[in-house]
Amino acid sequence: MSSDLPIHPMENAFEAMGPVVDYEVGLRYSDMDTFGHVNNARYFTFLEEARIAWFEACVPEKWDFEKHGVLVVRNEMDYIKPVNPGDRLVIRLGASGMGNSSINIKYEGFVFPQGEEEKAALAFRAATTLVSWDTLAGKVTRVHDDWRMAITGA
DSSP, X not given: OOOXXXXXXXXSOOOOEEEEEEEEEOOOGGGXXXXXXXXXXXXXXXXXXXXXXXXXXXXXXXXXXXXXXXXXXXXXXXXXXXXXXXXXXXXEEEEEEEXXXXXXXXXXXXXXXXXXXGGOEEEEEEEEEEEEEETTTTEEXXXXXXXXXXXXXX
């Protein structure tokens, strides 16, 4: 039986390796610009907050940046729909690939105008490339085996 009802945008497939996290952003007045919607630069802060939640969900050890961290080497974003005051914003993210020293993260941001579930829409798509960083040595390093296992399952 076919339905003419549109599919909820968060029900679309989201291909990722390992854990996928949905992170709800707490919008603040300071996130808005003079056009009355979230300023485009603020989205990268939201991605950072979501990545921290993702790492906490999938990395098996407590993250100690004094020993090992990650650096952002690339961010990209396609803005699709504005987010306005009173809206909810949920970011879905997961790993889209991994190299010897890099981790690729992809995101989809969903806006719920005035919090209304039935009006949900895709607000943006984004991607980040991270490199694994040995803080003590001050250089790029191979992604930890524990992290690799947690993120890829292999």
